[in-house]
Amino acid sequence: MEGTLLNKKVFTATLATSVIVGSSFALAPASASTISFTDVKEDYSHYTAITELAKAGVINGYADGTFKPANEITRGQVAAILANILELDVENVENPEFTDVPTTHNYYGAIAALKQAGFINGYADNTFKPGEALTRGEMASILTKAFNLQSLNEDTLPFNDIADEDEAYVKALYDNGVTVGTTANTFSPNQNVTRGQFSTFIYKATNVDSTDDSAFNLTIMHSNDTHARTDMAPKRATAVKEVRAENPDALLIDAGDVFSGTLYFNEFQGQADLELMNYMGYDIMTFGNHEFDLGSSPEGHQALADFVEGAKFSFVSSNINFSPDAKFKGLFNDLVSSDPENGKIYSGLVKEINGEKVGFFGLTTAETKDISSPGAIVFEDYLEEAEKAVKAFEDMGVDKIVAVTHIGFDDSAEVDNDQILAKSVDGIDVIVGGHSHTQLSEPVLVDTDENGAEKEPTIIVQAYQYSDYLGTLDVSFDENGVVVDFEGQLIGLGEVADDEGALEILKPYQDQITAVEQEEIGVTLEAPLETPRVSDEGNTEQLSVRKNETILGNLITDGMLAKAKNYTDKQVIMAFQNGGGIRAAINEGPITVAEVITVLPFGNTLALMDVTGAELKAAFEASVANYPDENGGFLHVAGAKVEFDSSKPAGERIISIQYDDGTGNYVELEDNKTYTVATNAFTAKGGDGFDMFAVAYNEGRVTDLGLSDWENLVEHLKSLEAIPSEVEGRIVDVSSK
Numbered sequence: 001m002e003g004t005l006l007n008k009k010v011f012t013a014t015l016a017t018s019v020i021v022g023s024s025f026a027l028a029p030a031s032a033s034t035i036s037f038t039d040v041k042e043d044y045s046h047y048t049a050i051t052e053l054a055k056a057g058v059i060n061g062y063a064d065g066t067f068k069p070a071n072e073i074t075r076g077q078v079a080a081i082l083a084n085i086l087e088l089d090v091e092n093v094e095n096p097e098f099t100d101v102p103t104t105h106n107y108y109g110a111i112a113a114l115k116q117a118g119f120i121n122g123y124a125d126n127t128f129k130p131g132e133a134l135t136r137g138e139m140a141s142i143l144t145k146a147f148n149l150q151s152l153n154e155d156t157l158p159f160n161d162i163a164d165e166d167e168a169y170v171k172a173l174y175d176n177g178v179t180v181g182t183t184a185n186t187f188s189p190n191q192n193v194t195r196g197q198f199s200t201f202i203y204k205a206t207n208v209d210s211t212d213d214s215a216f217n218l219t220i221m222h223s224n225d226t227h228a229r230t231d232m233a234p235k236r237a238t239a240v241k242e243v244r245a246e247n248p249d250a251l252l253i254d255a256g257d258v259f260s261g262t263l264y265f266n267e268f269q270g271q272a273d274l275e276l277m278n279y280m281g282y283d284i285m286t287f288g289n290h291e292f293d294l295g296s297s298p299e300g301h302q303a304l305a306d307f308v309e310g311a312k313f314s315f316v317s318s319n320i321n322f323s324p325d326a327k328f329k330g331l332f333n334d335l336v337s338s339d340p341e342n343g344k345i346y347s348g349l350v351k352e353i354n355g356e357k358v359g360f361f362g363l364t365t366a367e368t369k370d371i372s373s374p375g376a377i378v379f380e381d382y383l384e385e386a387e388k389a390v391k392a393f394e395d396m397g398v399d400k401i402v403a404v405t406h407i408g409f410d411d412s413a414e415v416d417n418d419q420i421l422a423k424s425v426d427g428i429d430v431i432v433g434g435h436s437h438t439q440l441s442e443p444v445l446v447d448t449d450e451n452g453a454e455k456e457p458t459i460i461v462q463a464y465q466y467s468d469y470l471g472t473l474d475v476s477f478d479e480n481g482v483v484v485d486f487e488g489q490l491i492g493l494g495e496v497a498d499d500e501g502a503l504e505i506l507k508p509y510q511d512q513i514t515a516v517e518q519e520e521i522g523v524t525l526e527a528p529l530e531t532p533r534v535s536d537e538g539n540t541e542q543l544s545v546r547k548n549e550t551i552l553g554n555l556i557t558d559g560m561l562a563k564a565k566n567y568t569d570k571q572v573i574m575a576f577q578n579g580g581g582i583r584a585a586i587n588e589g590p591i592t593v594a595e596v597i598t599v600l601p602f603g604n605t606l607a608l609m610d611v612t613g614a615e616l617k618a619a620f621e622a623s624v625a626n627y628p629d630e631n632g633g634f635l636h637v638a639g640a641k642v643e644f645d646s647s648k649p650a651g652e653r654i655i656s657i658q659y660d661d662g663t664g665n666y667v668e669l670e671d672n673k674t675y676t677v678a679t680n681a682f683t684a685k686g687g688d689g690f691d692m693f694a695v696a697y698n699e700g701r702v703t704d705l706g707l708s709d710w711e712n713l714v715e716h717l718k719s720l721e722a723i724p725s726e727v728e729g730r731i732v733d734v735s736s737k
Contacts, residue, residue, distance in 0.1 A: 037067035044069070046196035048442065049203035058085060059199065069196030075138070076107040076130030079120065081202065082146050083110035088117060098128040105130065119145045136182075137189030139201060140169040143178065147205045151175050159187040178204040207487070215476045215484060216356045218400070219243070219250040222471040224434030224463055225288065226254070226273070227261030227706065229603070230509065232467035233276040234502035235493040239470040240280050243491075249353055250472075252281060255434030255462070256288025256364065256406035259304075261603065261708050263513050263593070269294070269303035271310070272509040278312040279505055284349070286316050286362030286404040288434060290706050295373030301327050314340040316362030316404055318347045319385040324376035336361075336392045348389045350398055356477075359393035361386070363405040365416055365435055371567055371705050382407060382416045383424055390427040399481025403428050408436035409444075409462050412700045422446035422458040429483050430475060431460045437681070437704060439464040443473060443488040457483040463490055466603060517594040523717045527725065529555070529586040531599075534630055546579040546630035549731040551724055552599070553582060553636030556709075559716025560606055561638040564678035567705055568608060573659040574639035575678040578688050580632025581709075591717065596710045604680040606707040611677060613669035615692040617654055622690060625650040627733070633688030637730050641666055647735040655734055680709055 035054045040047055046069055053059045054067075058081060061067040083090055090109030094116050101111050107130050114120045120142055122128045134142075143149065151168065152175040159181055162170050170187055173179040178201060182188040193201070221243055223236065243250050258273050259265055265273075277285075294303050305327040308315060322332035322345060336348035336359070348361035363386060366379045386403065393401050407416040418433045423446060444460040463471035473488035529552040531545040545553060561575035584598040611619075623635040624644045643655040658666035659675075669675070679693075684702045686694025696702055717723070 037061045037065065039066045040069055040196075044196070046200045049199040050196060053199055053203055058202070067195065069194060069199070071195050072133035072192045073195045073198045074131050075120075075128065075134050076105075076111065078134050078139075078142065078198065079110040079114050079130070080107050081198075082119065082142070083113050085202070085206065086117075086146060088113035096122065096128070098122050098126060100127045101130055114142075114146075133192035134198065135189060136187065136191050136193055137163075137166050137170075139193050139198070140166060140173050140179070140187075140189070143201060143205045144169040144172045147208065149173065149176050149178070149205070149208060157187075158185055161186050162189060173201075173205075176205075176208045178208065215478055216354070216400070217474065217476050218353060218358060218430075219247045220402070220430070220432060220461075220471075220473045220475070221250055221252045222255065222432045222461060222463055222473065223253075223467065224255035224406070224432075225257040225437050225465040225706075226467045227257055227290070227465065227603075227605075228259065228265035228270075228273060229262060229466045230264040230272045230276065230506065232493060233273070233280070234498035234506060235496040236467055236470055237276070237280050237499035237502040238496050239491050239493060241499065243470075243472060244281075251283045251351070251353070253360075253402075253404055253432050254282060254285040255404055255432050256286050257290045257434060257706065258285075258288070258307075260290040260293050260706055261466075261605070263516055264509065266711075267512060267516060268509060270307040272506070274307055274310055275505055276502055278310075279502060282311075282313040283351070284314055284316055284360055284404060285311070286406055286434075287320060287364045288406040289365055289368040289372045292368055292372040292374040292377065295375040295377075297373075300375060301325055301377075305331060308345060309343045311343050313342055314349055315345040316348060316360050317345050317364065318361045318389045319363050319366075319380040319382050321378040321380060324378060336389070336396070338396065347385075348392060350393070350396065356400065357396075357398045359389075359396075359398040359401045361389035361393075361401075361403055363403060363407055363416070363421070365407045365411065367412070367415055367703065370569075371703060382421065386421060386425045386428065390425060394427065399427075400477050401428050402430040402432060405431055405433045406435045407433070409433055409438040409440065409460065410698065410700060411436045412703065414700075417700070418460050418462075419446065420450070422460060423448065423450045423455075426455065428458050429456075429477070429481070430473065431458060432471075432473075433460060433462040436462070437465040438462045439469075439490070440471075441490055443486055445486075457486075459483060459486050459488075461488055467493060469493060517592065517597070519593050520590040521593060521596065521714050521718060523591045523720075523723070525586060525588045525591060525723060528588045529723070531582050531585045542628075544579075544630050545582050545636075546632055546634045547624075547627050548634075549636065549727045549729075550582075551727060552586070553577060553579065554638065554724065554728065554730065555716060556582065556600070556713055557636050557638035559712045560678050560680075560709075562716060562719075563606060563707060563712045564608060564705070567606075567707075568676065570608075570676040571662060572608065572639075572678050573675050574637055576635040576637045576683070577680060578632060578683050579630075579634040579636060580688060581680060581682065582636070593714070596714050596717075600710040600713060602682065602709075604682050604709040606705045606709065606712060607679055607681045607684040608703045608705060609677050609679060609684050609693065609696055610674055610701040611693070611696050612671065613657075613673050613675065614671040615696065616669055616675065616677070617657060617671070618692050619690055620644070620657060621651055621654050624653050624733075627653075631688075633683075633690065635683075635731075640730070642731045643734050644732075645735050646733045 040050050090113045093112035096112050096115040149172040151171045308331050322328040332345045337346045338350040340349040350357050350359050363382045409418050411417045418431045440462045446458045449455045461473050463469045469490035471490050476485040478484045532543045534544045556577050557575045564572045586595050627646045640659045644653040657669045661667045681704045685697045
């Protein structure tokens with residue numbers, strides 16, 4: 001079936017003007033920042049094409065906010081779209097003399113211009129039939145002519161339903177990736193084309209690679225924030241091999257935070273991941289903040305030094321000075337090298353690829369000193385160090401430059417992030433990023449500077465988190481080292497087959513982890529820690545972890561609050577956990593590691609968030625809005641007391657929210673005051689419908705500490721002299737008193 005092109009190339013200037021493709025369409029195209037259609041969701045196969053063309057003003061939706069992608073597109077509408085894209089003169093045209101297209105017809109100018117250019121024809125009866133649906137065969141002929149597409153080889157088409165007169169047109173589309181057919185063996189030339197399908201056809205046709213053969217092409221595979229999801233490495237290895245089979249020169253880069261997050265790191269301190277990264281053939285890595293998590297341990301950064309020394313690839317780090325830590329003596333080189341060694345750290349390095357030199361440098365967020373344990377290691381200003389790196393490369397005659405960063409795509413602007421880097425430092429062509437766990441399904445183009453003036457393009461990519469994806473980027477440079485074309489995608493690894501060689505490497509580590517999961521944490525329960533649900537048999541009081549305070553919820557949030565307070569100088573006033581994220585009870589008796597992981601199975605991490613009192617009140621209104629019905633977004637809380645009145649309408653139920661001011665006194669939240677709170681990253685990013693938190697996240701008011709939720713719970717349980725046996729009245733419905 002046809003699908004969207006999961007890439008973003010530089011759109012041509014011909015997509016700058018708008019066209020109205022039907023009298024029922026909205027007359028004013030939406031601005032690029034507000035394009036959305038109620039019936040075109042992100043998981044829809046034609047989503048990318050529709051939204052990109054709409055942003056460019058090529059197509060519009062209907063007045064009711066829909067796009068109606070399943071509706072068939074007419075020949076007249078297609079003529080209007082193409083005439084606009086091709087910038088044809090629709091005023092000074094020869095009359096094509098179609099009997100059903102008078103000069104007063106809405107599409108007269110467009111149809112006449114396309115006929116005059118030789119891109120379309122009418123029917124034998126001298127009609128054009130502008131109101132009839134476009135067929136796939138007609139589409140092939142029109143697009144091939146309009147975009148001058150050519151067959152690229154002599155291969156036979158796989159389709160068995162193509163007439164001889166259509167074969168050349170379909171072949172041109174197929175060779176250029178505009179169509180894959182309706183099945184492996186059929187093209188279905190007589191099938192009508194829908195609005196969604198045509199959006200994809202036109203989007204792909206405008207993005208056919210027309211790069212000069214003399215341009216230099218660079219392919220990058222990238223990962224970031226894998227956080228010791230070591231069991232996903234065999235799938236990543238398969239994807240890497242598949243990309244290299246198509247492009248043997250593709251580089252493999254990691255943007256940091258290999259450390260911390262699972263038992264694999266707890267047990268092996270990066271060595272399991274390193275063995276698999278060496279197996280996959282990584283080329284370059286920069287450091288994430290969590291690479292420095294062990295700095296306060298008795299061994300200090302010995303595990304990180306061992307990781308670097310054992311790597312069969314090089315590291316780049318321009319704004320970290322490792323010199324104060326003796327463990328990195330001989331490993332750290334504060335210079336740009338054109339002959340880098342494996343297992344060494346460089347400020348920057350140069351790789352020669354197909355005769356062209358490409359420079360790589362690395363940056364790590366300055367937040368590391370606050371959210372990790374770097375010890376004596378020093379973090380320098382990222383913009384100043386980036387400027388130095390670019391100049392060093394340019395002095396060496398290198399004009400193609402890649403920054404490998406762990407500063408976040410949209411993280412705290414007052415600290416550092418990729419978008420500010422791209423706008424502020426000239427000469428960076430590509431940013432391979434991490435830290436913010438951002439899912440950039442398509443590369444992001446930055447072509448204006450901090451003042452809004454036009455600049456040479458910088459492409460930013462990031463591949464989400466936890467080895468869920470392998471990112472790919474193909475970028476083309478002109479003879480001056482300027483990006484002229486690019487495309488990229490995220491390869492989902494969930495359904496990818498495991499690589500057998502990687503499985504063999506993983507197995508001994510995996511066997512040891514299985515044994516560790518059965519280990520007891522040293523805490524014994526005299527009574528179970530329950531997670532009641534209304535549907536549970538025997539739940540006669542209709543209690544639920546999704547609408548009532550529970551002992552387990554209190555323990556989880558107490559641990560979150562205690563951990564958060566150790567990671568910032570700010571006053572963290574409370575912590576909260578969504579009830580939907582608490583997935584299992586813990587039975588009485590000795591607690592095992594596996595039991596705790598079953599309670600919090602999603603691999604969530606601890607996040608700090610700066611929010612106003614008003615935003616917190618809105619969040620707790622959402623928390624109890626469904627009461628007495630269950631709600632996955634019901635918030636368990638530590639450090640605060642919440643009173644609500646379920647007899648009042650949803651949205652008007654919160655009576656009071658008080659927090660401990662640090663002296664044991666509880667004081668009321670103030671709407672206009674900003675507070676620091678702790679929660680899990682899922683909730684902090686707006687999960688469970690917490691839109692006010694999504695706003696905070698998008699504004700850079702969230703810092704993901706990357707600390708595992710289940711590990712926090714284990715640590716807290718082990719710190720207690722006794723496990724509580726009752727709830728404390730942290731969340732109270734006053735109407736039930």
